[in-house]
Amino acid sequence: MNPDHIAIIGGGPAGAMAAETLARGGARVTLFEEKVGWEKPCGGGVTHRALVRYPYLSSATAPAKFVREVEFVAANEAVLRFQLRQPLAIYARGDLNGLLLRRAQSAGAEVVEDRIRELRRVESGWELHGRGGLCRANYLILAAGARTRLRSLLTDDFGPRDLMLTFGYYVPGRDELLRVQFFENFEGYVWAFPRPTHLSVGICGKVGEDSMSGLRERLHEFMRRFGYSSEGARVYSHLLPALSVDTWGGLRLAGPGWALAGDAGGLVDPLTGEGIYYALRSGELLAQALLEGMPDLYPGRVQDEFAKALALGARLARRFYYGEFLGGTVTTRLVEFGARSPRFLEVVQDMLEGSQSYLKLAAKLHFGLAAALWDVARSPGFGARRDHVW
Numbered sequence: 001m002n003p004d005h006i007a008i009i010g011g012g013p014a015g016a017m018a019a020e021t022l023a024r025g026g027a028r029v030t031l032f033e034e035k036v037g038w039e040k041p042c043g044g045g046v047t048h049r050a051l052v053r054y055p056y057l058s059s060a061t062a063p064a065k066f067v068r069e070v071e072f073v074a075a076n077e078a079v080l081r082f083q084l085r086q087p088l089a090i091y092a093r094g095d096l097n098g099l100l101l102r103r104a105q106s107a108g109a110e111v112v113e114d115r116i117r118e119l120r121r122v123e124s125g126w127e128l129h130g131r132g133g134l135c136r137a138n139y140l141i142l143a144a145g146a147r148t149r150l151r152s153l154l155t156d157d158f159g160p161r162d163l164m165l166t167f168g169y170y171v172p173g174r175d176e177l178l179r180v181q182f183f184e185n186f187e188g189y190v191w192a193f194p195r196p197t198h199l200s201v202g203i204c205g206k207v208g209e210d211s212m213s214g215l216r217e218r219l220h221e222f223m224r225r226f227g228y229s230s231e232g233a234r235v236y237s238h239l240l241p242a243l244s245v246d247t248w249g250g251l252r253l254a255g256p257g258w259a260l261a262g263d264a265g266g267l268v269d270p271l272t273g274e275g276i277y278y279a280l281r282s283g284e285l286l287a288q289a290l291l292e293g294m295p296d297l298y299p300g301r302v303q304d305e306f307a308k309a310l311a312l313g314a315r316l317a318r319r320f321y322y323g324e325f326l327g328g329t330v331t332t333r334l335v336e337f338g339a340r341s342p343r344f345l346e347v348v349q350d351m352l353e354g355s356q357s358y359l360k361l362a363a364k365l366h367f368g369l370a371a372a373l374w375d376v377a378r379s380p381g382f383g384a385r386r387d388h389v390w
Contacts, residue, residue, distance in 0.1 A: 003290065004028060007128055007137035009116050010144030011036060012093075013276055014262025016100035017283030018141055023107035025291040030135060032128070034115040036101060044093050044195060045178075048086035049354035050277040057089060062099050064089040065196045070352070073181040074335035076328075082338070085349055088178065092195045096276075119153050125257055139295070140258040141286065143279075146241040151264055155252045158266055160207045164188065164242040164273065167215045168202020169223075169233035175199055181222055182331035186210070187321040190222045201228050204273055206242060240273065241266040248311035253299040261286050267302070270314040277354060278306060 006022055008015045011033025019031045051058050058064070066087040072080040105111050114130040125138030142150060146163060175194040182189050188205035203219040210218070223230065243251065243266045253265050261267070262279035269275070282302055289298040323330040337344040 003125070003137070003139035005030070005125075005137040006139045006141065006290065007032065007126060007135060008141040008143060009128070009150065010142065010148075010262070010264065011101050011111065012097055012143060012145070012262060012279060013100055014264070014267075014279035014283040015141065015143035016097065016104045017280045018143065018261055018287045019104035019109035019111075019283075020100070020107045021284050021287035022290060023104060023109040025287070027287075027291065029104075029109040030137065031101075031104060031109055031111045032114050032116050032130060032135075033101070033111065034113070036098070036111070036113050044091045044096065044200060044276075045193060045274070046089040046091065046096075046276050047274065047352070047354035048088070050280065051086075051089055053277075054280060056103075057096075057099075062089075062091070063095050063196050064091050065194050066090075067176065067178050067194060069177050071177055071179045072335050072338070072348075073179065074329075074332040075182055075184040076332055078332060078335045078339070080335040080339045080345075080348075082345060082348075084352065086353055088352065090178070090193050090195050090200075092197065095196070116150065119150055121257075138257065139290065141261060142258065142264045143261040143283065144264055146263045146266065146268075147239040148264060151260070154255060154258055154260070157250055157252050158241070158243055158247045162241060162243045162247050162266065163207045164204045164240045165207050165212070165215065165237070166202055166204045166240055167212060167219060167235075167237045168200065169228075169230050169235055171199040171201050171228055171230065171233045173199055173229075179226065182321075182329075182335075183218065184329055184332075185322055186218075187317065190219055192222075192226070192228060199228065201233075202236070204240065207239075212237075240275070241268045242270045242273070242317070243268075243310075243314055244270075245311065245314045248307070248314055251307070253302060254295060259286050259295060259298055265302075267307070267310070269310055271317040271320055272313075272351070274354065278310070281306065 005028045008019050008029060008031040011031055015031055019029050022029045046057060066089055068084045068087050070082055070084060101111055114132040116128045116130045118129040120127040126140045128135040142154060144150060178194065179192040180189050186205065187209050188203065190203045193200045201223060203215050205215055241263055251266060253260050261282040263275060265282060267278040267282050285301045286298045289295050289301065320330050325333045338348045
């Protein structure tokens with residue numbers, strides 16, 4: 001199968017990457033995006049793994065904030081502050097999306113600023129109805145995020161239990177520190193990510209975990225504690241995918257004449273919330289399968305490359321946020337042990353860099369745990385807090 005015309009709905013990293021790769025391969029591509037270069041409510045962090053695979057993201061034309069200093073805050077106020085071995089690039093998502101769309105256009109893809117309201121199957125493929133009129137294509141890529149209504153016209157394999165609710169602010173100001181706070185018995189976290197021209201300060205929690213007012217209260221307390229002001233800030237709220245274990249087992253990424261990429265396919269790490277790398281890579285894998293004339297290979301390639309690891313992340317997420325270890329919550333022990341054991345901190349570094357799968361991380365943690373516990377036991381004052389820093 002070699003589609004004559006491929007339509008892509010959604011101009012974020014997944015859609016833009018698919019459009020660029022397809023156009024460079026000689027395919028005819030039309031990408032529809034309602035709000036070109038729109039700002040997305042997330043941290044905007046791009047891991048070292050993504051920067052290595054897509055080096056143009058580190059170029060001078062990509063306005064990113066490169067951050068090395070990170071602080072984790074536990075529910076008991078213990079603090080772990082450390083330097084990343086490799087920097088994390090943080091983008092305003094409007095800038096990142098704009099960069100990727102320009103690359104797609106330069107490769108030959110047509111980018112149309114329009115909202116697709118309806119889809120209809122026809123014998124030759126698809127009819128897409130937007131505000132600007134009708135478009136016909138014989139293959140459809142949906143990359144318009146997890147909450148798009150159009151997804152239900154193709155598949156209904158995940159629902160509210162597979163989503164995270166976010167709330168936060170774009171805060172004026174500059175900073176060099178990336179800060180994350182965990183809570184007891186709460187699947188989610190608060191973040192403050194420094195971007196090139198402002199801060200993204202927000203909270204995410206599994207749908208049903210807390211009310212919007214509860215999320216707002218947790219976030220405001222974090223902002224008061226660390227001095228983030230909401231004066232002059234813009235508010236955001238959004239739904240992000242965080243698929244459950246059962247949903248990963250039955251996930252559908254493609255069907256006759258269509259495929260899902262990025263957030264629309266639920267391809268986000270359920271434990272950390274990282275999604276940009278998986279959006280880029282899924283768009284690339286899908287485009288490559290289409291150029292080869294074998295789109296049916298796309299779901300299997302995603303499964304083999306990273307979906308199995310993300311499914312394992314879903315299993316670990318509940319244990320990570322609700323579990324206990326040696327008399328304390330897992331997230332609290334992560335902070336405390338990381339501050340006192342260089343070997344334990346290496347595992348934290350690997351997780352943030354995306355350099356290890358969860359299976360390898362678990363093995364590394366298992367074999368290094370005895371050594372890490374020895375480091376912790378030997379460190380002075382273990383079990384006693386000093387200035388809220390462990």
